[in-house]
Every structure is written in structure tokens, then in C-alpha cells.
Amino acid sequence: MAVISTNQDKLVSHQVLTKFMREVFGRIKCAPEVSEPVVQGVVDTALRGVDTHAIRLLPRYIKEGQSGRVNLSPQMRITQTLPTTALLDADHTYGMHAASFGMDHAIRMAEQYGMGSVAIYNSSHFGAAGIYALAAANRGFMGFSFTHGHPIVAPSGGSKALIGTNPIAFAVPMEGEDPFCLDMATSGVPWNKVLQYRAENAPLKPGWAVDREGKPTTDPHLACALLPIGDYKGYGLAMMVDILSALLTGMAFGPGVSGLYSPGEHQNIGHFVMAINISAFTPPAEFASRMKEMAEGLRSSPRANNDVPILVANDPQKATRAERLREGIPIPPPVVDDLKNLAMELGIDSNDYPSLLGT
Amino acid sequence: MAVISTNQDKLVSHQVLTKFMREVFGRIKCAPEVSEPVVQGVVDTALRGVDTHAIRLLPRYIKEGQSGRVNLSPQMRITQTLPTTALLDADHTYGMHAASFGMDHAIRMAEQYGMGSVAIYNSSHFGAAGIYALAAANRGFMGFSFTHGHPIVAPSGGSKALIGTNPIAFAVPMEGEDPFCLDMATSGVPWNKVLQYRAENAPLKPGWAVDREGKPTTDPHLACALLPIGDYKGYGLAMMVDILSALLTGMAFGPGVSGLYSPGEHQNIGHFVMAINISAFTPPAEFASRMKEMAEGLRSSPRANNDVPILVANDPQKATRAERLREGIPIPPPVVDDLKNLAMELGIDSNDYPSLLGT
Numbered sequence: 001m002a003v004i005s006t007n008q009d010k011l012v013s014h015q016v017l018t019k020f021m022r023e024v025f026g027r028i029k030c031a032p033e034v035s036e037p038v039v040q041g042v043v044d045t046a047l048r049g050v051d052t053h054a055i056r057l058l059p060r061y062i063k064e065g066q067s068g069r070v071n072l073s074p075q076m077r078i079t080q081t082l083p084t085t086a087l088l089d090a091d092h093t094y095g096m097h098a099a100s101f102g103m104d105h106a107i108r109m110a111e112q113y114g115m116g117s118v119a120i121y122n123s124s125h126f127g128a129a130g131i132y133a134l135a136a137a138n139r140g141f142m143g144f145s146f147t148h149g150h151p152i153v154a155p156s157g158g159s160k161a162l163i164g165t166n167p168i169a170f171a172v173p174m175e176g177e178d179p180f181c182l183d184m185a186t187s188g189v190p191w192n193k194v195l196q197y198r199a200e201n202a203p204l205k206p207g208w209a210v211d212r213e214g215k216p217t218t219d220p221h222l223a224c225a226l227l228p229i230g231d232y233k234g235y236g237l238a239m240m241v242d243i244l245s246a247l248l249t250g251m252a253f254g255p256g257v258s259g260l261y262s263p264g265e266h267q268n269i270g271h272f273v274m275a276i277n278i279s280a281f282t283p284p285a286e287f288a289s290r291m292k293e294m295a296e297g298l299r300s301s302p303r304a305n306n307d308v309p310i311l312v313a314n315d316p317q318k319a320t321r322a323e324r325l326r327e328g329i330p331i332p333p334p335v336v337d338d339l340k341n342l343a344m345e346l347g348i349d350s351n352d353y354p355s356l357l358g359t
Numbered sequence: 360m361a362v363i364s365t366n367q368d369k370l371v372s373h374q375v376l377t378k379f380m381r382e383v384f385g386r387i388k389c390a391p392e393v394s395e396p397v398v399q400g401v402v403d404t405a406l407r408g409v410d411t412h413a414i415r416l417l418p419r420y421i422k423e424g425q426s427g428r429v430n431l432s433p434q435m436r437i438t439q440t441l442p443t444t445a446l447l448d449a450d451h452t453y454g455m456h457a458a459s460f461g462m463d464h465a466i467r468m469a470e471q472y473g474m475g476s477v478a479i480y481n482s483s484h485f486g487a488a489g490i491y492a493l494a495a496a497n498r499g500f501m502g503f504s505f506t507h508g509h510p511i512v513a514p515s516g517g518s519k520a521l522i523g524t525n526p527i528a529f530a531v532p533m534e535g536e537d538p539f540c541l542d543m544a545t546s547g548v549p550w551n552k553v554l555q556y557r558a559e560n561a562p563l564k565p566g567w568a569v570d571r572e573g574k575p576t577t578d579p580h581l582a583c584a585l586l587p588i589g590d591y592k593g594y595g596l597a598m599m600v601d602i603l604s605a606l607l608t609g610m611a612f613g614p615g616v617s618g619l620y621s622p623g624e625h626q627n628i629g630h631f632v633m634a635i636n637i638s639a640f641t642p643p644a645e646f647a648s649r650m651k652e653m654a655e656g657l658r659s660s661p662r663a664n665n666d667v668p669i670l671v672a673n674d675p676q677k678a679t680r681a682e683r684l685r686e687g688i689p690i691p692p693p694v695v696d697d698l699k700n701l702a703m704e705l706g707i708d709s710n711d712y713p714s715l716l717g718t
Contacts, residue, residue: 082473084443085639114444115474119640142602157669159661170599172606180602182595214663230588236541236672239653240529243501243539247531247649248640254656280444281478281607290606294598297613302518304573310516313595 010336011328012356014043020339020353021058027346028065030072034093037100038127045128046329049320050183052192053128055331059338061094061125062346069266070094070124078105084113087249088120092266095126099145103132103273107141110275117274121249124267125149129169130183130314132273137171137179140284142276145169148245148269150259153187154225156235159214161225162254165190166241171314173284175292178321181314186238187226194223244272331356369695370687371715373402379698379712380417386705387424389431393452396459397486404487405688408679409542411551412487414690418697420453420484421705428625429453429483437464443472446608447479451625454485458504462491462632466500469634476633480608483626484508488528489542489673491632496530496538499643501635504528507604507628509618512546513584515594518573520584521613524549525600530673532643534651537680540673545597546585553582603631690715 018039025035038061046054064070074093078101080086086105090098102118109116126132129145136143149164171181188208197204198220209223210216217223228234246253249270258267278287295312303310324330331339340357343350350357377398384394397420405413423429433452437460439445445464449457461477468475485491488504495502508523530540547567556563557579568582569575576582587593605612608629617626637646654671662669683689690698699716702709709716 081639082471082636085473085636087640112441113472114441115476117474117635154663155657155660155669155671157663157667158657159663162657162660168596170595172602180598182592182599184589184592184595186592188589210663214661229592230543230547232670232672233541233543233545233588234592236529236543237527239539239657239671240541242653243531243650247646247653248637250641253649253653276476277441277444278607280440281446282609287606290612291602294601294606294612298514298517298521298598301514301521302573304513304516304518304569308516310514311591312514312598313591 008333009330010356011330013328014047014325016353016355017046017055017329018043020343020348020356023348023352024058024062024342024346025065027348028062028072030065034072034074034097038094038096041096041100041127041131044131047321047324048128048130048317049324050128050130050317052190055329056335056338057125057127059342062342064124065094071266076101078118084109084116086116086118088118090120090123092122092124095124095147095269095271096131098123099126099132099147099271099273100135102271103135103143103145103275106273106275107136107139110141110277114277114280115275117272119244119248120271120273121251121268122266123269123271125269126271128183129167130171130181130317133169133171133183134179134181136275137173137181140173140278142278143169143171144274144276145271146241146244146273147271148242148251148253148257150257151255152191152226153228153235153238154210154214156228156232157214159210159212159225163228163235163238163242164254164257165226166238166245168237168241172278172291173288174295175285175288177292178314178318180291180295180312181317183313186228186234186241188229188234189226191226194220194226198223245270248272328355367692368689369715370689372687373406373684375712375714376405376414376688377402379702379707379715382707382711383417383421383701383705384424386707387421387431389424393431393433393456397453397455400455400459400486400490403490403493406680406683407487407489407676408683409487409489409676411549414688415694415697416484416486418701421701423483424453430625435460437477443468443475445475445477447477449479449482451481451483454483454506454628454630455490457482458485458491458506458630458632459494461630462494462502462504462634465632465634466495466498469500469636473636473639474634476631478603478607479630479632480610480627481625482628482630484628485630487542488526489530489540489676492528492530492542493538493540495634496532496540499532499637501637502528502530503633503635504630505600505603505632506630507601507610507612507616509616510614511550511585512587512594512597513569513573515587515591516573518569518571518584522587522594522597522601523613523616524585525597525604527596527600531637531650532647533654534644534647536651537673537677539650539654539671540676542672545587545593545600547588547593548585550585553579553585557582604629607631687714
């Protein structure tokens with residue numbers, strides 16, 4: 001266990017976390033059909049090591065449900081506009097509920113017609129974009145998912161944060177292992193990274209952020225906005241994500257998108273999910289086998305540094321997942337404290353979860 | 360005219376270039392249905408200022424037609440596999456012919472079913488990816504186009520060029536002006552840029568290239584492979600493009616893709632084009648108006664440098680297009696020489712094109 005936890009983290013099995021989260025959502029009277037995609041999404045994301053989008057957000061999600069910002073009894077309505085396009089009014093449910101439902105529907109359309117896409121509106125933070133692309137790939141489809149977010153990235157040449165870190169996720173099946181899955185923000189780093197460097201008084205890397213005048217800065221205390229990857233390229237991709245998530249859905253875009261942590265009523269964000277039927281183009285087994293061949297060719301190619309392996313997208317997450325399935329999911333002390341408070345507040349008996357809530 | 364040409368470039372109207380190209384293709388007995396998309400694609404690309412992918416490639420395209428590398432009498436076959444998916448065997452025609460035909464078909468499917476995609480195989484260099492995304496946007500659709508290319512980009516952590524600069528293009532209509540169009544290589548710069556810096560003995564910018572050991576280098580003479588934008592992000596996007604262009608089409612991927620300039624038989628590359636019916640999600644006029652609003656919000660936002668405007672994707676190309684429609688397309692002397700040789704070889708009377716071929 002020392003391999004993944006040399007510090008004070010608790011190591012909690014995914015089964016215990018799942019059971020705990022189910023009890024938490026039960027206590028706030030969230031219907032299982034609403035909460036189950038959140039539980040699965042958070043636990044899967046934690047297993048894959050994407051900790052910024054996993055357990056630490058649970059208290060926030062619960063608070064949003066309690067305050068009414070997220071609707072715990074949503075009446076989602078899907079409107080089929082053409083055979084492969086649908087609009088999903090998420091009625092302010094949890095984003096993971098909305099996007100899972102949306103991707104299921106996109107897959108059904110792709111099954112029959114070759115492609116399918118769902119533009120989702122009146123939604124909220126949907127966690128890691130990769131969840132939905134992976135859901136498609138795990139069922140043999142090519143999956144894409146996109147969401148916009150609150151503005152924290154400056155346009156190229158600008159000084160004001162006007163765009164979200166707007167992620168793009170893409171996944172396809174691969175023979176003999178979990179899918180290939182690219183899940184990337186269109187900014188160089190997340191804002192959390194700047195906050196972490198600020199706390200440590202460490203210099204940022206060049207190209208990560210600009211100051212209030214829009215000048216590149218490596219001073220974490222002066223950083224006011226993130227920069228997109230590859231200048232106009234990441235900026236253009238971020239706009240593409242906003243176009244898909246806001247312009248197709250009728251949601252606000254750019255500066256109009258409210259923050260994950262902002263108070264007020266509903267979050268009102270949009271997502272776009274899409275599935276493509278691989279079997280409409282090529283035999284799926286051949287596709288998966290050639291995908292494996294492509295990945296292996298890259299992994300085994302000459303390295304710049306012999307000690308640093310060449311990976312393909314999702315390799316680090318696959319390794320972490322295998323390890324965490326075996327050893328447990330590390331939860332840092334501040335998050336454990338938050339979960340203890342949450343349990344106490346909701347009247348959950350900490351003795352039922354000794355590995356998570358025990359002293 | 361001094362504004363766009365302070366050097367020895369000839370300024371040639373797009374009408375003259377169009378007429379010249381039509382005569383050139385006529386001389387090599389290329390059917391107009393095959394050559395016309397090439398003529399239109401090259402002239403439009405030249406007008407938009409993407410000179411790396413425009414007139415300078417004409418002699419190469421002609422040689423490919425003459426040598427049989429490109430088939431001047433192709434029998435393209437399209438197979439409708441599901442209502443929104445089709446496979447196009449391009450029979451080694453010009454890539455611009457294949458991809459234009461493919462996008463037309465994708466749009467027809469999107470019109471009826473909401474989405475449409477065509478995986479194109481047995482094709483060749485298709486010029487600027489933006490051409491096809493723009494074709495969709497100009498007809499009111501959301502367009503995507505992708506193509507792989509010969510390997511010149513190293514994977515993150517690798518020393519060997521194993522992936523193409525694999526571009527992504529995305530375009531949508533915008534009220535009152537030409538479409539928003541992102542057309543980006545997934546590498547930081549094209550290989551041409553390295554060659555140009557090599558010729559000028561100028562240092563490369565950090566992050567553009569690696570040497571033969573995979574170490575980052577700014578020495579243009581030591582550069583052996585390009586780097587993707589944003590490390591694993593651009594690398595993952597480049598793989599996505601290879602997956603769409605090669606794995607869905609049965610074409611070779613990565614190191615198996617032959618070069619634009621390689622000798623030998625057919626080029627055997629694949630493309631993927633996709634259209635989405637905007638009206639299936641939102642009234643098109645409202646979409647275009649909100650797109651304009653998004654662009655204007657960014658353009659008018661606070662600048663890092665007052666003298667440098669904030670742009671959105673396609674703004675530079677729109678400005679160049681307006682200028683070149685008015686003033687002509689600048690053709691540098693070496694390209695003029697190539698065109699003169701081409702004209703002589705094909706028995707074209709240079710007196711018919713004084714602005715282009717005159718002394």
C-alpha cells in the first residue's frame with residue numbers, strides 16, 4: 001500500500017465509497033435513478049485517479065441538492081428533433097445524471113442510424129467529460145463529450161477570462177484493454193493548479209497564465225486567467241466546445257456561464273454528447289485490433305528518456321484504476337474531514353464506514 | 360497594392376488563376392467534375408491566404424495526375440451503410456474531389472437525419488482541411504473535417520516521428536460575415552516552418568521540435584520531428600484524427616502513411632467529414648446571431664496589447680480574402696517560375712495570362 005500512499009491518506013475500497021455515497025444521497029431523498037449515475041461517475045472517476053473531479057466534490061454536490069440549486073426530483077424531457085438529434089431538458093438535475101442519460105440515447109440513435117447526438121440544457125457540473133465518452137466506448141461505440149464551464153481562460157491576445165477550460169473527451173474501444181480515452185481541458189492547466197502553486201509559492205510554468213493586463217506571468221499570485229493550449233488552436237477548440245454546449249442548447253456562453261461554486265439558483269450549463277457506430281464503417285473487432293496495434297506501435301517506439309515510457313491517452317488512468325481496484329482509493333485528510341462532517345450532518349453512523357470515517 | 364506586396368510577388372486575380380488552372384487540368388485530360396473541386400479549393404485557399412496549401416502545390420498535383428499517382432478518371436463508389444454513415448472509395452482521385460463529394464453527401468444525410476458522416480479511403484492530399492468544414496457552414500450546417508498525413512510529429516516522450524500534423528477543421532455560420540472556421544494542425548507548427556528557419560539559420564521557438572534523440576531543440580538543423588500542441592493533448596487529438604481517418608477507413612495509420620511528396624503508386628490516405636444539422640437544435644438565424652454575439656464579445660474584450668486585436672478563428676483569413684478579392688493573389692517569383700514551366704510543358708500560351716506568366 002505504500003506504493004500509492006506514503007502520506008496520511010485513507011485507502012478506501014470502491015465498494016465502501018459506493019455504499020457511503022448511496023447512503024448520503026438517500027439521506028437527502030434523492031431518487032436512485034438520479035443519484036446512481038452520480039455515484040458511479042464519481043467512483044469511476046476516483047478509481048481512474050482524476051481526483052480533482054471525484055470524491056472531493058461530493059459535499060458540494062450534496063449542498064447543491066439541499067439548496068435546490070440542483071433539482072433532486074427532476075422531470076427530464078427529451079425531444080427527438082430528427083432521427084439522430086435530440087434536445088434534452090435536464091430540468092436542473094445532476095450533470096452526471098443528464099449526460100449519462102443523454103449518451104445512452106445517443107448510442108441508441110447511433111445503433112440504428114449510424115450516429116447520434118444529444119444537446120443537453122438546464123444542466124449542472126457533469127464531472128469528468130471522459131465518463132460519457134468511455135460509456136460509449138465500453139459499449140463498442142465511438143464516443144465524444146463536451147461541456148462548457150465558467151470563464152477562467154483568456155482569449156489569445158486578451159486579458160480577461162472569457163471562456164471555460166471547456167473539455168473535449170473522445171473514446172474508442174481497444175482490443176484486450178480498457179478503451180483509448182482522451183479527456184482534455186483546452187487550457188494548458190486547470191485553475192486548481194494555479195491555486196496549488198499559489199499555496200506553495202511556486203513559480204508557474206511559462207504559458208500557463210496571464211496577469212490582469214494579459215501579460216504572461218509565472219507568478220501564481222499575479223495570475224488572473226489561464227491560457228489555452230497552442231495559442232489560437234486551444235482558444236478555437238474552447239470556442240467550439242462553447243458553440244456545441246451553449247449555442248446548440250440555448251444556454252449562456254462564455255462570460256454568462258455561472259461557476260461550479262457560485263451561489264444563486266440553477267447552474268444552467270449545457271453539454272453535447274455524440275456517438276458514432278463503428279460497425280457502420282468497419283468490423284468492430286478489426287477496429288479494436290488495429291487500435292491496439294496503433295497504441296502498441298507508439299508505446300514501443302524509441303523514447304527520449306529510457307526511464308519515461310511513451311503512453312497513449314488513458315494509459316495513466318488505466319494503471320491507476322488497476323491499482324486502486326486492488327489497494328483502495330486514497331482520500332486525503334481534508335476530504336475525509338469533509339466527509340465526516342457530511343456524515344454527521346446527515347445522521348450517518350460513522351461506525352458503518354470504519355475504513356472511511358473511523359479515527 | 361503596396362499593402363500586401365512590397366516584394367517581387369505578382370498579383371493575380373482569382374479569375375485569372377481559375378481560368379489558368381482550368382486550362383492546365385484540361386491539358387492533362389482531367390474531367391471537369393474531377394478538377395473543378397481542385398480548382399475551387401486551391402483558389403479559395405489562396406484567397407484566404409493559406410499559401411502553403413494553395414498555388415504552390417499545383418505543379419505537384421499535375422505531376423501526380425500525369426504519373427498516375429492520382430487517378431484522372433476515377434470511378435468513386437459510395438456505400439451507404441446506415442442512414443447517416445457512408446464509406447467513399449475515392450479510387451485515388453484528387454483529395455479535394457473526394458472530400459468535396461463526401462461533404463456534399465454528409466450534408467444531404469444531415470439534412471434528412473440530423474447528422475451525416477463519410478469516411479473516405481483510397482484518397483490523396485486534400486489541401487486545407489477548412490475547405491470542407493466551410494462548405495458545410497456556407498450551406499448553414501456545422502461542418503467538421505479531418506485528415507491524417509505522413510508521420511512528422513513525435514508522440515509525447517518519443518524521439519521518432521510517428522504521427523502526421525493531422526489537422527482538425529470545424530466551421531459554423533455566423534450572422535453578417537463569413538463562417539467561424541477553426542482549421543488547425545495538431546502540431547505546434549508545420550514542418551515547412553522548420554525548413555524555412557533552417558534556410559534562414561534562425562532559432563526555432565521552444566516547444567516546436569525535438570532532435571533525433573527526442574530532446575527538445577531550438578536548432579533548426581537538428582530538428583527531426585515536430586511536437587504536438589499541449590503535450591499529451593495535441594498528441595491525443597492527432598491520434599483521434601488518425602483513428603477517424605485510418606481506422607474507420609481501412610487505410611494505413613501513423614508510420615504507414617505515405618508522404619505528399621513520396622514517389623510510388625497511390626497515396627492511399629483517408630479523411631473523415633461530418634455535418635450536423637443546426638436547425639435540428641435551434642433556429643439557424645438565432646444560432647448565427649448568437650455566434651456573432653460570441654465573436655463580438657471576444658473581439659471587443661480588453662486586450663493585452665492595445666495594438667494587437669483579439670480575433671476569432673478565420674478572422675485573419677477573412678481579412679486576407681477581402682483584400683485579395685480586391686487586389687489580387689500574390690504569387691512569389693519561384694512559384695511563378697514553376698507555373699511558367701508548367702505552362703510551357705503543357706503548351707499553354709503565356710500571352711493568354713499576361714498578369715501571371717508575362718515577364
